[in-house]
Amino acid sequence: MDGLWAVPEWAPADESHLLGSSSVVTKIVYGMGSVTYSTFDQTSTDVLRLRFNPESVWSGGKQLAPRTDLSQEGYTFDKRIRVLRIRHTQSRDVDVQGPASEPIPQFVDFDNPHVAANAPLLGQYPSGVIDWGSGEWKVCAPGGRMSTFSLCASDAKSQRASFHFAFPRTLMSLDVYNPTDHEVTFTLRAPEMREVTFRIKADELKRVKTTWMNRASAVSFESEELGALRFDNLAFSSYLWAQLNWSE
DSSP: OHHHHHSGGGSOTTSOEEEEESSOEEEEEEETTEEEEEESSSSEEEEEEOSSOOSEEEETTEEOOBOSSOSSSEEEEETTTTEEEEEEOSOSEEEEEOBOSSOOOEEEOSTTTTOOTTOEEEEESSTTTEEEEEEEEEEEOOBTTBOSOEEEESSTTOSEEEEEEEEEEEEEEEEEEEOSSSOEEEEEEETTEEEEEEEEOTTEEEEEEOOOOSOEEEEEEEOTTGGGOEEEEEEEEOOBOSOOOOOO
């Protein structure tokens, strides 16, 4: 590994690898067109060889600038051998994004890591994925047709609640359960996309698809009866894609 860190072009050209870091790498996730990782220290210099050309590099929600050297925070990229060098000083979390031909969803549920029923969601859950703010949301116990722990608004009278992605992501779909005895209208909004509205029948558990094709920084949930609804299995993607055919 020390050799690959020193000579990154020795690493396989058809795979993405984080080859070395001046800090300890505490977690890492590889995608077809992405690498997301965290280091123990806030300040670190990291070396990666990628199977793709990066379109953006983020650290702590801030987009880093391309540079000719790493005398300050930013990154350099050698297109010839696809070697990326990153210097980050403001956050432990780093997110590298490139293009992909199709989205591969990742899921946020509320069972793993486990959170106790009625516990408020404060800050990030899971770490590095979604920031739930300071108490708009909580985890609800299984009930009705929602057989697992789920997401719900903290205030039973709430009509709007929102969250922020730790790094911009595309929200693809989610499960919505309406435990009431009447139909409820539910709307999703994001600054970067048009709003989408769904009708959830009484006692219906429905997977809704956003048809969004761009990454969003934040998403808001709106309904006159938001406090009654339950949500689970939020599917999101880090990829950009030109066109996708969606089907129910």
